[in-house]
Amino acid sequence: MKKRKRLSMAIWSLLIVCTATFISIQLSRPSMQTPPTVNQTVDGITAKMTFPAYPAKRLQPNVLTIELVDEAGSPASGYTLSGSLSMPDMACGTVPFTLQEVSPGHYEGSAMPLMLGVWEASISAKGSAAATAPPLSFSRRLDVDS
Ligand SMILES: [Cu+2]
Known part of the structure:
Protein backbone atom coordinates (compact mmCIF):
# COMPACT_ATOMS: atom_id res chain seq x y z
CA MET A 1 0.00 0.00 0.00
CA LYS A 2 2.61 2.51 1.13
CA LYS A 3 4.95 1.45 -1.65
CA ARG A 4 2.30 1.97 -4.31
CA LYS A 5 1.54 5.43 -2.99
CA ARG A 6 5.22 6.36 -3.16
CA LEU A 7 5.37 5.06 -6.72
CA SER A 8 2.41 7.15 -7.86
CA MET A 9 3.97 10.18 -6.16
CA ALA A 10 7.15 9.55 -8.13
CA ILE A 11 5.21 9.29 -11.40
CA TRP A 12 3.33 12.50 -10.62
CA SER A 13 6.48 14.44 -9.84
CA LEU A 14 8.12 13.12 -12.99
CA LEU A 15 5.11 14.28 -14.99
CA ILE A 16 5.28 17.72 -13.41
CA VAL A 17 9.00 18.03 -14.12
CA CYS A 18 8.45 16.95 -17.74
CA THR A 19 5.64 19.45 -18.21
CA ALA A 20 7.69 22.25 -16.67
CA THR A 21 10.65 21.41 -18.90
CA PHE A 22 8.44 21.34 -21.99
CA ILE A 23 6.92 24.72 -21.13
CA SER A 24 10.31 26.33 -20.48
CA ILE A 25 11.63 25.02 -23.81
CA GLN A 26 8.61 26.48 -25.59
CA LEU A 27 9.12 29.83 -23.85
CA SER A 28 12.85 30.01 -24.57
CA ARG A 29 12.38 29.38 -28.29
CA PRO A 30 12.62 32.58 -30.31
CA SER A 31 8.97 33.26 -30.92
CA MET A 32 7.64 34.42 -34.28
CA GLN A 33 6.69 38.02 -33.84
CA THR A 34 5.85 39.28 -37.29
CA PRO A 35 3.93 37.58 -40.14
CA PRO A 36 5.40 37.32 -43.69
CA THR A 37 3.12 40.11 -44.96
CA VAL A 38 2.62 43.46 -43.26
CA ASN A 39 0.36 46.22 -44.60
CA GLN A 40 0.93 49.84 -43.78
CA THR A 41 -0.79 52.99 -45.02
CA VAL A 42 1.01 56.33 -45.10
CA ASP A 43 -0.64 59.45 -46.56
CA GLY A 44 -3.25 57.35 -48.41
CA ILE A 45 -0.71 55.02 -50.01
CA THR A 46 -0.83 51.43 -48.77
CA ALA A 47 2.27 49.25 -48.90
CA LYS A 48 1.80 45.48 -48.77
CA MET A 49 5.26 44.29 -47.70
CA THR A 50 5.92 40.56 -48.13
CA PHE A 51 8.86 38.25 -47.62
CA PRO A 52 7.86 35.27 -49.87
CA ALA A 53 10.41 33.03 -48.10
CA TYR A 54 9.93 33.51 -44.40
CA PRO A 55 11.32 33.71 -41.73
CA ALA A 56 14.29 35.47 -43.32
CA LYS A 57 17.79 33.99 -43.33
CA ARG A 58 20.90 35.81 -42.17
CA LEU A 59 23.81 36.56 -44.53
CA GLN A 60 21.62 35.71 -47.52
CA PRO A 61 19.63 37.88 -49.90
CA ASN A 62 15.95 37.68 -48.84
CA VAL A 63 13.42 38.76 -51.46
CA GLY A 78 6.42 55.49 -60.69
CA TYR A 79 7.75 55.58 -57.14
CA THR A 80 11.44 55.31 -56.41
CA LEU A 81 11.95 52.95 -53.49
CA SER A 82 14.98 52.46 -51.34
CA GLY A 83 15.31 50.34 -48.23
CA SER A 84 17.50 49.72 -45.25
CA LEU A 85 17.66 47.04 -42.59
CA SER A 86 18.58 47.66 -39.00
CA MET A 87 18.18 45.95 -35.65
CA PRO A 88 16.05 47.80 -33.10
CA ASP A 89 18.01 48.62 -29.93
CA MET A 90 21.26 47.28 -31.34
CA ALA A 91 24.30 48.94 -32.83
CA CYS A 92 25.00 46.45 -35.59
CA GLY A 93 24.51 49.09 -38.25
CA THR A 94 22.20 49.52 -41.21
CA VAL A 95 22.20 47.49 -44.41
CA PRO A 96 20.92 49.45 -47.41
CA PHE A 97 19.19 47.70 -50.29
CA THR A 98 17.52 48.69 -53.53
CA LEU A 99 14.08 47.93 -54.96
CA GLN A 100 12.92 48.05 -58.58
CA GLU A 101 9.45 48.40 -60.00
CA VAL A 102 8.88 45.09 -61.81
CA SER A 103 5.29 45.84 -62.89
CA PRO A 104 2.97 48.80 -62.18
CA GLY A 105 2.88 49.32 -58.42
CA HIS A 106 4.84 46.12 -57.78
CA TYR A 107 8.34 46.63 -56.40
CA GLU A 108 10.95 44.05 -55.58
CA GLY A 109 14.33 43.91 -53.91
CA SER A 110 16.34 41.74 -51.60
CA ALA A 111 17.74 42.44 -48.19
CA MET A 112 20.51 40.77 -46.21
CA PRO A 113 20.24 40.72 -42.41
CA LEU A 114 23.55 40.15 -40.64
CA MET A 115 22.44 38.19 -37.59
CA LEU A 116 19.61 36.25 -35.96
CA GLY A 117 16.77 38.08 -34.30
CA VAL A 118 14.24 40.76 -35.06
CA TRP A 119 15.13 43.31 -37.72
CA GLU A 120 13.35 46.34 -39.04
CA ALA A 121 13.05 47.14 -42.73
CA SER A 122 12.60 50.83 -43.49
CA ILE A 123 11.36 51.77 -46.94
CA SER A 124 11.45 55.22 -48.42
CA ALA A 125 9.12 55.80 -51.39
CA LYS A 126 9.52 58.93 -53.47
CA GLY A 127 6.73 59.78 -55.88
CA SER A 128 7.56 60.94 -59.38
CA ALA A 129 4.79 63.52 -59.64
CA ALA A 130 5.46 65.53 -56.52
CA ALA A 131 9.17 66.25 -56.83
CA THR A 132 9.21 68.56 -53.84
CA ALA A 133 7.12 66.35 -51.53
CA PRO A 134 9.06 64.40 -48.91
CA PRO A 135 9.24 60.65 -49.55
CA LEU A 136 6.79 58.35 -47.77
CA SER A 137 8.33 56.29 -44.99
CA PHE A 138 7.17 52.72 -44.45
CA SER A 139 8.60 50.18 -42.05
CA ARG A 140 8.02 46.67 -40.87
CA ARG A 141 9.65 44.15 -38.55
CA LEU A 142 10.96 40.81 -39.77
CA ASP A 143 12.16 37.67 -38.05
CA VAL A 144 15.51 36.16 -38.96
CA ASP A 145 15.71 32.61 -37.68
CA SER A 146 18.76 30.96 -39.25
CU1 LIG B 1 22.30 42.92 -33.96
Missing part, protein backbone atom coordinates in the same frame (compact mmCIF):
# COMPACT_ATOMS: atom_id res chain seq x y z
CA LEU A 64 11.06 41.52 -50.34
CA THR A 65 8.08 42.43 -52.51
CA ILE A 66 6.14 45.64 -52.02
CA GLU A 67 2.79 46.35 -53.62
CA LEU A 68 1.82 49.99 -53.50
CA VAL A 69 -1.80 51.00 -54.00
CA ASP A 70 -3.43 54.40 -53.79
CA GLU A 71 -6.64 55.33 -52.00
CA ALA A 72 -8.73 54.14 -54.96
CA GLY A 73 -7.02 50.75 -54.85
CA SER A 74 -5.09 51.35 -58.08
CA PRO A 75 -1.40 50.45 -58.39
CA ALA A 76 0.79 53.33 -57.28
CA SER A 77 3.47 53.27 -59.94
Whole structure:
Protein backbone atom coordinates (compact mmCIF):
# COMPACT_ATOMS: atom_id res chain seq x y z
CA MET A 1 0.00 0.00 0.00
CA LYS A 2 2.61 2.51 1.13
CA LYS A 3 4.95 1.45 -1.65
CA ARG A 4 2.30 1.97 -4.31
CA LYS A 5 1.54 5.43 -2.99
CA ARG A 6 5.22 6.36 -3.16
CA LEU A 7 5.37 5.06 -6.72
CA SER A 8 2.41 7.15 -7.86
CA MET A 9 3.97 10.18 -6.16
CA ALA A 10 7.15 9.55 -8.13
CA ILE A 11 5.21 9.29 -11.40
CA TRP A 12 3.33 12.50 -10.62
CA SER A 13 6.48 14.44 -9.84
CA LEU A 14 8.12 13.12 -12.99
CA LEU A 15 5.11 14.28 -14.99
CA ILE A 16 5.28 17.72 -13.41
CA VAL A 17 9.00 18.03 -14.12
CA CYS A 18 8.45 16.95 -17.74
CA THR A 19 5.64 19.45 -18.21
CA ALA A 20 7.69 22.25 -16.67
CA THR A 21 10.65 21.41 -18.90
CA PHE A 22 8.44 21.34 -21.99
CA ILE A 23 6.92 24.72 -21.13
CA SER A 24 10.31 26.33 -20.48
CA ILE A 25 11.63 25.02 -23.81
CA GLN A 26 8.61 26.48 -25.59
CA LEU A 27 9.12 29.83 -23.85
CA SER A 28 12.85 30.01 -24.57
CA ARG A 29 12.38 29.38 -28.29
CA PRO A 30 12.62 32.58 -30.31
CA SER A 31 8.97 33.26 -30.92
CA MET A 32 7.64 34.42 -34.28
CA GLN A 33 6.69 38.02 -33.84
CA THR A 34 5.85 39.28 -37.29
CA PRO A 35 3.93 37.58 -40.14
CA PRO A 36 5.40 37.32 -43.69
CA THR A 37 3.12 40.11 -44.96
CA VAL A 38 2.62 43.46 -43.26
CA ASN A 39 0.36 46.22 -44.60
CA GLN A 40 0.93 49.84 -43.78
CA THR A 41 -0.79 52.99 -45.02
CA VAL A 42 1.01 56.33 -45.10
CA ASP A 43 -0.64 59.45 -46.56
CA GLY A 44 -3.25 57.35 -48.41
CA ILE A 45 -0.71 55.02 -50.01
CA THR A 46 -0.83 51.43 -48.77
CA ALA A 47 2.27 49.25 -48.90
CA LYS A 48 1.80 45.48 -48.77
CA MET A 49 5.26 44.29 -47.70
CA THR A 50 5.92 40.56 -48.13
CA PHE A 51 8.86 38.25 -47.62
CA PRO A 52 7.86 35.27 -49.87
CA ALA A 53 10.41 33.03 -48.10
CA TYR A 54 9.93 33.51 -44.40
CA PRO A 55 11.32 33.71 -41.73
CA ALA A 56 14.29 35.47 -43.32
CA LYS A 57 17.79 33.99 -43.33
CA ARG A 58 20.90 35.81 -42.17
CA LEU A 59 23.81 36.56 -44.53
CA GLN A 60 21.62 35.71 -47.52
CA PRO A 61 19.63 37.88 -49.90
CA ASN A 62 15.95 37.68 -48.84
CA VAL A 63 13.42 38.76 -51.46
CA LEU A 64 11.06 41.52 -50.34
CA THR A 65 8.08 42.43 -52.51
CA ILE A 66 6.14 45.64 -52.02
CA GLU A 67 2.79 46.35 -53.62
CA LEU A 68 1.82 49.99 -53.50
CA VAL A 69 -1.80 51.00 -54.00
CA ASP A 70 -3.43 54.40 -53.79
CA GLU A 71 -6.64 55.33 -52.00
CA ALA A 72 -8.73 54.14 -54.96
CA GLY A 73 -7.02 50.75 -54.85
CA SER A 74 -5.09 51.35 -58.08
CA PRO A 75 -1.40 50.45 -58.39
CA ALA A 76 0.79 53.33 -57.28
CA SER A 77 3.47 53.27 -59.94
CA GLY A 78 6.42 55.49 -60.69
CA TYR A 79 7.75 55.58 -57.14
CA THR A 80 11.44 55.31 -56.41
CA LEU A 81 11.95 52.95 -53.49
CA SER A 82 14.98 52.46 -51.34
CA GLY A 83 15.31 50.34 -48.23
CA SER A 84 17.50 49.72 -45.25
CA LEU A 85 17.66 47.04 -42.59
CA SER A 86 18.58 47.66 -39.00
CA MET A 87 18.18 45.95 -35.65
CA PRO A 88 16.05 47.80 -33.10
CA ASP A 89 18.01 48.62 -29.93
CA MET A 90 21.26 47.28 -31.34
CA ALA A 91 24.30 48.94 -32.83
CA CYS A 92 25.00 46.45 -35.59
CA GLY A 93 24.51 49.09 -38.25
CA THR A 94 22.20 49.52 -41.21
CA VAL A 95 22.20 47.49 -44.41
CA PRO A 96 20.92 49.45 -47.41
CA PHE A 97 19.19 47.70 -50.29
CA THR A 98 17.52 48.69 -53.53
CA LEU A 99 14.08 47.93 -54.96
CA GLN A 100 12.92 48.05 -58.58
CA GLU A 101 9.45 48.40 -60.00
CA VAL A 102 8.88 45.09 -61.81
CA SER A 103 5.29 45.84 -62.89
CA PRO A 104 2.97 48.80 -62.18
CA GLY A 105 2.88 49.32 -58.42
CA HIS A 106 4.84 46.12 -57.78
CA TYR A 107 8.34 46.63 -56.40
CA GLU A 108 10.95 44.05 -55.58
CA GLY A 109 14.33 43.91 -53.91
CA SER A 110 16.34 41.74 -51.60
CA ALA A 111 17.74 42.44 -48.19
CA MET A 112 20.51 40.77 -46.21
CA PRO A 113 20.24 40.72 -42.41
CA LEU A 114 23.55 40.15 -40.64
CA MET A 115 22.44 38.19 -37.59
CA LEU A 116 19.61 36.25 -35.96
CA GLY A 117 16.77 38.08 -34.30
CA VAL A 118 14.24 40.76 -35.06
CA TRP A 119 15.13 43.31 -37.72
CA GLU A 120 13.35 46.34 -39.04
CA ALA A 121 13.05 47.14 -42.73
CA SER A 122 12.60 50.83 -43.49
CA ILE A 123 11.36 51.77 -46.94
CA SER A 124 11.45 55.22 -48.42
CA ALA A 125 9.12 55.80 -51.39
CA LYS A 126 9.52 58.93 -53.47
CA GLY A 127 6.73 59.78 -55.88
CA SER A 128 7.56 60.94 -59.38
CA ALA A 129 4.79 63.52 -59.64
CA ALA A 130 5.46 65.53 -56.52
CA ALA A 131 9.17 66.25 -56.83
CA THR A 132 9.21 68.56 -53.84
CA ALA A 133 7.12 66.35 -51.53
CA PRO A 134 9.06 64.40 -48.91
CA PRO A 135 9.24 60.65 -49.55
CA LEU A 136 6.79 58.35 -47.77
CA SER A 137 8.33 56.29 -44.99
CA PHE A 138 7.17 52.72 -44.45
CA SER A 139 8.60 50.18 -42.05
CA ARG A 140 8.02 46.67 -40.87
CA ARG A 141 9.65 44.15 -38.55
CA LEU A 142 10.96 40.81 -39.77
CA ASP A 143 12.16 37.67 -38.05
CA VAL A 144 15.51 36.16 -38.96
CA ASP A 145 15.71 32.61 -37.68
CA SER A 146 18.76 30.96 -39.25
CU1 LIG B 1 22.30 42.92 -33.96
